[in-house]
Amino acid sequence: MAGEKEPGTRSATGEEGGEGIATSGAAPSSDYDHAGKGGASPRQEKGTDGAGGIPSFDVTMRLRRYNPELDTEPHWENYTVTMYGTDRVLDALSKIKAEIDGTLTFRRSCAHGICGSDAMRVNGRNRLACKTLLKDLDISKPVVVEPIKGLPVEKDLVVDMEPFFAAYREVMPFLITRGAEPTRERVQSQPDRERFDDTTKCILCAACTSSCPVFWTDGQYFGPAAIVNAHRFIFDSRDQGSDLRLEILNDREGVWRCRTIFNCSEACPRGIQITKAIAEVKQALIARKL
């Protein structure tokens, strides 16, 4: 909140450059000082030249590189860049790509945790590079960035997402209804909507599916993401295709392969209770059979 207000203050004193920032930020505690300086980052480009700017640090990025046209095996590459307290892993990757090695390849679209393009394995955990602040990681050691596991690597941090999306398509992630088109909207009560609210948050980044050891060894397993998206329709009061979806997930590669180890719930950047959703699908299957 305080940080958001800062730029406004700053623009008023902008001409004074670094001095102005220091005085406006130094009055309260030193913590506040950091926040104030963090807000000042856009100003810097207007010629303050980083004086009194946000704290910066050198961070070593250890990246898993693989160029299919030159390499036979992926290998590790270290890059040291100067980053700021407000920077994310994605910013470090962009900086490496812009300033050190333009061939570095990774996916990103919105860069704000909505599109789900930049899921990668950072320090052994699946995260979105755009939602992981460098200062939250242990920057005294190299920050290890790899492509997500279980999907074929195409180049550097880019994997082939097709098996993931194929499993997603198979659970029929769309509203299925029978009978004539209604003349008015399909009304749904708030509690009915609440029932599947959690699983509507999925952004299909594949962080969960590629953190699942069952998926690592058996790419035929539907994986957490497909089950989450099936859950979203199975528990939708307007949907009438639940039986079809349950039948699909009842098969050999469906929910029964889940080992309830919670890797997916931990990996989800949207905080979806994935393991719980899978358990609810199991419950629905058992309730349907008995």
Added chain:
Amino acid sequence: MSSSTDTQGTGAYAPALESPRSPYRRGKPTRSNWELHGWLFMRMSGVLLLVMVFGHLWVNMVAGEGINQVDWSFVAGKWSSPFWQTWDLIMLWLAQLHGTNGVRTIINDYAERDATRFWLKMALYTATLVVLVLGTLVIFTFDPCMDPASTLEVCRTGSAG
């Protein structure tokens, strides 16, 4: 850029990808409830086994004279009662099937090649069959007087009559 990369590429192109996968093709749907029943069986047999195994341990190791009482005649005495015969039979079958299903799951999870998976499972099922048949036979055909020098009550009355 493209032309230079292409000339480079034709020389050193390596199609091998990390963790390569055959194209995505799903096996034929079976539309059976096998996995569902397997999953349910694991939970239910697990709960039952908890009761039965600890009951078994209590009766053998703690109740009465404790661990020192376990010998040939103790087992013979237990198996002369249909109650303990049934108890041990159910325990044998539940434990064996529970274990088999668990190992089947592990094989499914860890075996990478289809042939490996198939043969590991065949070995598993063979072992299961042997243990089940042998165990069941022992429970039902157990003869307490197999030992001619037996001093058991049943055997003495048997020889006297």
